[in-house]
Amino acid sequence: MADALRVEGVAKRFGALTALQDVNLHVGRGEVLGLLGDNGAGKSTLIKVICGFHRPDAGRILVDGIEVVLRSVDHARSLGIDTVYQDLALVNELSVYHNMFLNREHRIGPLLNNRLMRRLAEEHLREMGVDIPDVTVEAAKLSGGQRQAIAVARSVYSAARILLLDEPLAAMGAKEATIILDLVADLKARGDVAIVIIAHNYAQALQVCDRVAILQQGRITFDRPTAETSVAELTDLMVADYRGRRRAAPG
Amino acid sequence: MADALRVEGVAKRFGALTALQDVNLHVGRGEVLGLLGDNGAGKSTLIKVICGFHRPDAGRILVDGIEVVLRSVDHARSLGIDTVYQDLALVNELSVYHNMFLNREHRIGPLLNNRLMRRLAEEHLREMGVDIPDVTVEAAKLSGGQRQAIAVARSVYSAARILLLDEPLAAMGAKEATIILDLVADLKARGDVAIVIIAHNYAQALQVCDRVAILQQGRITFDRPTAETSVAELTDLMVADYRGRRRAAPG
Amino acid sequence: SDDPAVAEGAVGNFPRTPAWKFVFVCHVTTNPFFTPTQYGAEDACKLLGVQFQWTGSVNSVVAEMVDATNTAVSAKADGLAVAVVDKAAFKAPVDQALDAGIPVVSFNADGAPDDPGTNRLAYIGQGLYESGYELGRRALTQLDGGEVAGFIATPGQLNIQPRIDGAQAAFKDSGKPVTFTPIATNADVTQGLSIIDAYVQGHPNLAGLLAVDAGSTQSVGQTVAKYKLRDKGLKVAGGFDLVPETLAAVKSGDLDYTIDQQPYLQGFLPVLALYLHKLTGGLLFPTQTNTGLLFVTKDNVDPYQGTKTRYEGSDTAVKLVERSGPIAHP
């Protein structure tokens, strides 16, 4: 069976800056791929290419073995691709529950089913161990972790078949992070979802990933099953790169 | 000698919601206090009270033993209090180097000394191991970690005597996080700066903190020297609270 | 309006001339009042084989008019007709035009009542202030005292402010116990109607309702009809211009009169004057021309209402307007 998601030779430039170059990647159904890399390595850019936000300058994307040209995020979503963005994509002016179901609203006829969404939002937050007493409050008033929880819930509780999580744990407390990782593990266990997760906390990443890839300066430099690597090796790899550059650079 | 910063009986309400209640805290010069807590516990609110952004509803703040009523962030800064906010406080429309020196601009006469700021920005970023090739680029175009690096550099390289860091490592890569922790350690070694740091990664926190306090539901529930606690104990504490609430709650 | 008709040959009994271009600088270029004025200019131009341009300001911004005048001088226009709504502001531009050999007449407005201000060769039109004065004088034939309201769309705007000042002066000069109150309506006719409506309700003892612009005049007529003010002691109602609703109100007796300033002539005659000046090498000097003022009342409204005509602005078609019977005279 073809991989759920396959990325071949993708490149992306921003003006004079090359953010991605010849990136190849694949994730199968029921598989979790960890994507690691320095700040500015191009991880988020890669995610945004896969989710239809950016158009790649070169390369192709295959979903279930079929090449797709993603015209928009909406188009990608219709193919089952869903994303937690690093910037969370929340609308400050909307309530917590409207944010959680943004562009995936429950409706009765033409009207929003606010009651249902409110109930579900409360349920989801409770499951994630995040305490937001009033889901009708505007997102602007939330704490950093509460905001991230909404963004994560939006995607994790969607029916996505390809889930892209860009640093979903960055602002989460230790407890909340553990719960979210458990949720990811649950999804993985279901066996029909392909997941890409970006994390800077290697311990957390290795805990849930099947494979780990490292993006450096816009290229994939490492791609191995979790079993064949360790936190120590990964840390070393990153630091080695750093030391090497430090030596080479004149400054 | 009086503590550099002392918070006594501080309370803060947002409408019907009580974010902080009778919070007491102190940090000495050359000391690093780790502030931990669940999402929404009130950590950022406390920071914003200390830095003059929010007015407390009750309680007092003492700097070097003298009570101060902070009228504005500007006022707090004039007392040597500087902050890295969780939301970073960057202006997307400004260049990297203007952001890094926002409200602390270098000038020649009435004109900005852009050349100097550019050079210093490049130096600071290099020291932090963060790669932003062009510091004249707008902040809007940066990656999440690059943005955080600017916000951290803005405060860490200031002459602050009381430094408040609200999750300064959340978006940083493993390498960059290590470097920043080293920078904090350097500041601490200088002996004249009092530092409060919020972190969800307990290992990182313990690595640099002298003392650890836990904020739960708006109250300080734990305040102990680092030597008398451990990652395991802290993790347990948080999870115990979680389990306890889970049992009590009807849902 | 700017017909590219070029004088291919001579017209009438005139020699062949270049396709002279005359520029009208108006203070409210898009105001319906000046629609027949533009027809008048157009017709004169067709007649004489010349061209005209209609420009100026939409909202009587003097600086814009001065800019337009200067631009016309730069463009080497062959003649200028300027609505001199500000006696001081146009002095220099007019002098410049004259220095450049461009004849200038004023139309529709000519400085202040006591002082034309500019050195234009002649004035062709009927003063705004004077017409306002007439508006008041006519009202005084129907009342001897009481409250009179005068509605003005945009106070301070120079196309109508002098009219209301003139009306006010007429009441003052009469010495009769009339209290005249100017009331601002709105450039938006629909708002004007609501404003007049409110004012009338708040002032049940009004003896007279006057208006100095087309929109306010039509709204006065409608308000009089709506509240049947004729039965409630209103002695006089009148205003300016000949838009359809206003004529209907005159016909039904809701308005006693409306003033026709014969705007067609204010376009036709300046072209003629400028043409003759050019044609004769300056021998025929434009002469001061009062284009007159006509009260349209219930007695003479029919032809205005019944005929759609270019000469009043209500039609574009070029056609003969028939009339018969004696011409009314005192």
Place this chain on the structure above:
Amino acid sequence: MSVVVDKPRGPALARRAWTGFIRRREASVLVVAIALVVYFQASTPLFLTTDNLRNIAQATAPTAIVAVGIVFLLVSGEIDISVGMVAALAPYLMHYAIDFYGVPAVPAIVLALLIAAGIGLVNGLITTRLKVPSFVTTLGMFYLLYGILLTTSRAYPVAVPASAKGDVQTWLGAGDWASLSWCLLLVVFFHLVLTRTRWGLHTISVGGNILGATEAGIRVNRVKVGNFMLVSTLGAFAGLMEAFRINSIDPNIGGGTRITFTAIAAAVIGGTALAGGSGTVIGALLGMFVLAVLQNGFNLVGVSANPFFLIQGLAILVSMIANQYLSRLRRAGGS
């Protein structure tokens, strides 16, 4: 974190109704509006007569209808300054269709509305596809439509076509309470659209965080274009209603930018942010009501032209300062 929500004490129902009211964003403008009504009624007993209320209704309704569209457009982060010209053009379009092309009245009206929607479409496409800022797009469109209006109408008013007289005219504006009825109908409908449908939610999202909305897969351009079309269509409808009410098709309907400007003011007074992301339709209606009452009230009292503006300016400042004060009270009291 600890949550101490105030529990309702005393008679629960009244109290809950009160909190429900006080929590609504429109509450403060409503209080200001009521205060003004009380003030003017105290000044002159004529204020609350049927005649005068009808007058206020007629002054409020058309601009409020435009304001409904403006709210959507402002909330979505754009602006349209051409809508006043659409209001002026629409009655002429109807007139041309009826009198020059023999179209019956109702189809002619529908045609005018459709053309207006088309104008909105063009505004929207130029703004979203070609990235011209909407202020500039609609400024250009304003002049373009003005030129079309002037050249085709020769800037002269015409009578309402005979076939549109009678029922059509009465129902669409000339009837005493026709414009108010339409206005209330549209306000209620679009209040629901803004607060209770996907379209409204997406409009808010697009204006609040366009990047985030795009990331969430919302078709931001489609939302914006739709709102441009909405405001143009409502503008045309308001213009038609006004022509029917004043019984004349006049190039000065809308007063150029007057209606747009007033509609924006009404929207902003009602709580819509010029920068986008938040707004309320009912607030805009109340805002327009406040402006109309100020105009009407001082006219009723009989303030003359020159001091009128002085008093109106002061009244606007005072009542808006009161409005902000009230809404700060509300926020402090509410959640």
Place this chain on the structure above:
Amino acid sequence: MSVVVDKPRGPALARRAWTGFIRRREASVLVVAIALVVYFQASTPLFLTTDNLRNIAQATAPTAIVAVGIVFLLVSGEIDISVGMVAALAPYLMHYAIDFYGVPAVPAIVLALLIAAGIGLVNGLITTRLKVPSFVTTLGMFYLLYGILLTTSRAYPVAVPASAKGDVQTWLGAGDWASLSWCLLLVVFFHLVLTRTRWGLHTISVGGNILGATEAGIRVNRVKVGNFMLVSTLGAFAGLMEAFRINSIDPNIGGGTRITFTAIAAAVIGGTALAGGSGTVIGALLGMFVLAVLQNGFNLVGVSANPFFLIQGLAILVSMIANQYLSRLRRAGGS
């Protein structure tokens, strides 16, 4: 991440100058402006005569000066629609001071500017302290000033006071190139203020991210109030210059909201965002130049009023679409 910056090939200096130019945000408007000049000069050889250039300069300068202030205010996230009324009031204030109170000319002018600054201060304080949206504040102020102007002046033009004639009048507007010189001086000065001083940086910050700016310790209210004062003062200065130029103190200088509106349009065309956070002073000058050239050029060619608007509307749309197209090219080419 990998950085592949294009290296300049060929003659380095010319190339660097080109890239330097192309990177400027004002480049695209400048290209549009030049294209218009070329077009009109091709249409009529009179376009580039000294006389006509002076006309264009005089039509551009006062509004461009207002636009400078508007840029600052828009960038800081606020708007002022009363500035046109300040422009109309300022010459009267001078006139009152000279003719009624015997103040000499220069102090009278300074006094008028100070009062204007005071008006800006009031606008700013009401907006920042009392939290009334600036659109509403300045709408109220607009009417208030209009009322003051009408009641004190009786809505009638007056002559420039004798003591202000002569040198003062020549230097402050009546001289052929006086207004342009002032305009260029102010544009250069305020360009530096916006791009090279703390004030400019803080203005951008306040408009771009007011929460962030507050967190960074910027006194956001002070910045906003300052910019309100700036725009009012510049408005008064523009009004005085216009009065001197047309040699008459006229209640309609500024045309009510016209000058404000045009200044906003110029600013937006020049690249200022209505929503705040970014803008350029030089762009606003170029934007105003484009608008003035369109007005002047079609006038010179001899287009009459009614079709004028049609053509002007089309020209604005076409040139602004070209402008956006060019600036997208620029961005794709630049960094």
